[in-house]
Amino acid sequence: MDVIGESHFPASVEEAEKVVAIVRGAAVTALPSDLYIPPDALKIFLETFEGPLDLLLYLIKHQNLDILDIPVASITHQYVDYIEMMQEIRMELAAEYLVMAAILAEIKSRMLLPRPRGTENEEEDPRVDLIRRLQEYERFKTAANDLDGLPREARDTFSASAALDDIEVEVPKPMVELEQLLLAFQQVLERAEQVAHHQISREPLSVRERMTMILDSLGQGGEICFSDLFVAEEGRSGAVVAFLAILELCKEGLIDIVQSAPLSGLHVKIA
C-alpha cells in the first residue's frame, strides 16, 4: 500500500469539502460507517494523539456518540483493533494504550455479566469512571487551546523599550555563588543519570582546562610544536594532564597531530 503524497490532496477548499478522504489516490466522498485506518497511516494517525484518552475521545466523537452512553462493545472492538495493528507493524506500543484496552475490556465484561437483583443502586455503572476521566481530559484539552489563544508576550505583544545611552548608570551584574553553580550542575547530573543515555565521563577538570588552553593557543598561532604543549615546571603530573588533553582533543577530532617528515618534530594544529 502506498502512502499517498501531498500532491494528491485537494487543491481547493471547495474540493476539500466534497472529498471526505483520499485512500490510495482515490477520493472517498462518502463516510464509511466504521473507522478503518490503513496500517501505513496508523503511525501518523497515532502520533497526532496525546494518548489513549485523546484517541478514545476522537473515536467517540467521530461516531457522534453521546459520551454518556458509550457503546462499550463497539468502541472496545475498534480500540483493540488499533492496538493489534500497532503490534503488527511493530510500532512501539506505549503501555498507556494497553492499559486503556484492558480497562475497556474489563468494562465490557462487567456489562455482560448479569447483575444480581437489588444491587443495581449500589453498584456503579462500570462506564462511569471512564466517562469522568474523558470529560475531565476534554476540559483540559479545551483549556490548553484557550491558553494558546491568549495574546502572548513576544509572540503577539512585544514589550516596548527605549535606549538609555545618555544615562550613565552602573547596572549591577547578577552575582552567582559557586554553590549555586554546583547545585545547578548536581541537578543536571541527577537528571542525566535518570535519563541515562549519555554517560558523563569522570575526567579530572585539569584535563578539560588544559584542552581549553591548548585550543586557545592554537587559535592564535594556528600551529604549535608538540613539545611546547608541555611545561617542564609542571613536572610529571603536568605532563600527564597535557598529554591526556591532547589525546582527548584528538579523539574529539578538534586537533590534528602532524609530522611533516619522518623523525621530525610533531606539530599540533586545529583540525
Add this chain to the structure above:
Amino acid sequence: MSKSHREFRGGLVDSKTILEALLFSADRPLSVANLQSCFADSARPEKGEIRAALKALSADYEDRSLELTEVASGFRFQVRQEYSLWVAKLLEDKPPRYSRALLETLAIIVYRQPATRGTIEEIRGVSVSSTIIRTLLDRGWIKVVGHKEVPGRPALFATTRQFLDDFNLRTLDSLPSLSEIQAMGFESDSDTEQALERVPLQGLELAEESEETNDNI
C-alpha cells in the same frame, strides 16, 4: 512634586513623563511601589498620584501603536497586537510554537495548582515527559512550590508571576474559567483534524480548511 517640575524644550518634567521614562527604561513590568521608589524621598508621590498619572499616560497612547498594560508584576508599555505581523519580521528567533502535550500540561498546572506529576498523568492518561517540565521551568512559567508528603515526595508545581506576565494576565482569576463538564457531542475537534489532514485515511474526515493561516508568526 513641585521640585521635579523642570522644563525642557517645549516639555515639562512632571510625574507623568517621569513614569513614562521609567516604564520605557525598564526591561520588566514595574509596580506602583517600584515606580514610587525611583523618586527622592522628599518628592515621592502617593500611590494615588502614581495611579492618576498612569491613567493620564495611558490615555496619551490611545491612538498610538503602544499601550500601557497592567500584568501580574506591574505596568509595562507594549506594542499592540495589531502590529505583531510587522514586529515578527524583526525577530531573530521565531517565537516557539508549543506542542499540545506541553500546553495540556501547562493547563493542568494552571487550573489544578499546586499539582504533582501524578495529577498531570492522571488527567492526561500518559506519562509526563521530563522535557516538558524542564521547558516550562526554563521558561519561568512554573516553579516548584513544595513537595507532597507522600512516598517519593513528588514536587508540587505552580505557575509563576512570569507566566501571568507572559500571557498578559493580571491574576489567575483573569483566566477563562475551566469549561463546565459538557456532554460531549459533535463539535469538531479542529486540532486533531488539522493534524490528520495529511493522513490518507479511509473514513477520516478531512478538516475543513479555514483560510486562516496559523498564528505562528
Add this chain to the structure above:
Amino acid sequence: MSKSHREFRGGLVDSKTILEALLFSADRPLSVANLQSCFADSARPEKGEIRAALKALSADYEDRSLELTEVASGFRFQVRQEYSLWVAKLLEDKPPRYSRALLETLAIIVYRQPATRGTIEEIRGVSVSSTIIRTLLDRGWIKVVGHKEVPGRPALFATTRQFLDDFNLRTLDSLPSLSEIQAMGFESDSDTEQALERVPLQGLELAEESEETNDNI
C-alpha cells in the same frame, strides 16, 4: 500601503505607527532599510516615505520623555537626558539574577569544555536559547575557542579567566570533581530550588510586593 491601513479602537495602523511599533520593540537601532524590510513586498514604502514618517513620528514625541534619535546604525527611541536621575534609581534598584537554565548551561560548559551547543542540549534535554549563550559571552564567562569539524561547524565554548576571577578560583581544578559533586548531596531544599526556578529568564528579579492593590487604569 493602503493594504495595511486597519483600524483599532480610535487608532489607525499606518506606516507611522508601524515604524513606532518597530522602533520600540527592537533592541537595536534600525536603519531605513531595516524598517523597509519589515513590510510585505507589495506594501513596502519608499525610503522617502519612511523618512517622512520618521519625521512625523519624531514630532509626536516633542513633548514627551522620549526622543527619536539617529545614531550610526540607524534610528532609535531613547529616554531624554533630563530623566536620568529617576532612571538611574530604577537601574540601581536590584541586581538581576540569572535563570536556572543559564546556570545549568554554564555548569555544563565548565565541566565539559570545550563544549558545543549540542553537548549542552544533550545533557539538559532541552534546546539552549541563544539569549543564554549571548549573556554568558557578554558576561565574559565563556568564549568561543574553536569550531568542531562536523557539519555546521558548531562553536566550541570554554570558560575564561574572567570566569575563574569572578568565582574566586585559581584554576578549574580547584572546583570539586564530578564525583565529589554527586556525593555532596545538596539538600534539594525547595527554597533554593524555588529561588533558582522562579527567576525570570533574562529579566530582573521581581520585587516581592505584599500589599499591592491592583486598580485598573
